[in-house]
Amino acid sequence: MWVYEKKLQYPVKVTSCNPTLAKYLIEQYGGADGELAAALRYLNQRYTIPDKVIGLLTDIGTEEFAHLEMIATMIYKLTKDATPEQLKAAGIADHYVNHDSALFYHNAAGVPFTASYIAAKGDPIADLYEDIAAEEKARATYQWIINMSDDPDLNDSLRFLREREIIHSQRFREAVEILKEERDRKIFF
Amino acid sequence: MSSSNQKSYVPYHSPYDPCPPIGKKYYSTPPNLYMGFQPYNLPQYSPKEALQKGTLWPAFYDYYENPYERRR
């Protein structure tokens, strides 16, 4: 089971009242390479992978939910005090007419989240390579969002999340090595 | 910041392309691509600094900013 903690993984601060940024950030909420897809991908793959990497998939999958909460926090803070007029000016009128300022799992273009974002081949190597690719794609998405954003505090949180993708990719690469070579069975350094 | 973790290339520009050339296109090649299996006992950041950087190990730290902004 999971136990919630009343705490963000990283303090999220947003300086400017710029709801347009929420439109971009939703890509990492309900998009193909977003945090929800990542969490569900890893936690689902756990059931059909060698025991040696189940712990890693569990822990990275769990951390992704913490990232999802950070993204939700950013979107929440950017939209909670916006009037319909401001949301219209920010280009999120089409979200507003369906959802008001409720969060919804869709991408920046409004495409709803779908299970087909979550690969599960059942082959440990294929799935781990998928995970490595997913982390690199999420890293790239954070770069593109940072390129679109001029909010220094928001970019600080986005840089944290981008760096986490780098670490996750590293660990998945190591997981592949473990499955290839049965590494770390013995002390090898 | 220009680091070795950022590479660039110049896309072909045709005389029939409608927009002025962007010049360089940039892409990241972060440290995880070069590390291999992480060795034991790498130097660490302090806990506060690690949180701020997003990693415990300086060897993985890769600061990112908009490379197209810098160009202007």
Added chain:
Amino acid sequence: MPSTLPEEFYQWMEELQAVDFVLVELTLYLDTHPQDQSAVQQFNQFAKQRKQIKRAIESKYGPLQQYGNSYSGMPWNWSDGPWPWQV
């Protein structure tokens, strides 16, 4: 929780976030390096430290976790805001 949080709350929170972040990093590292003895030692040391910080925060600001991983005040104070995305 009081409706406006004092600056001290944010400092405590960041203290916990920093220690917890080391624990997250070491967790993922140890998942692929289970034989690294000094990393295991560091992990256990930080796990102890996070317990102390958690206790200090909860004594002033209420439970951080649920399902019995934190003690409740009287009345039940889990639902008291503000929540992490609100602060």
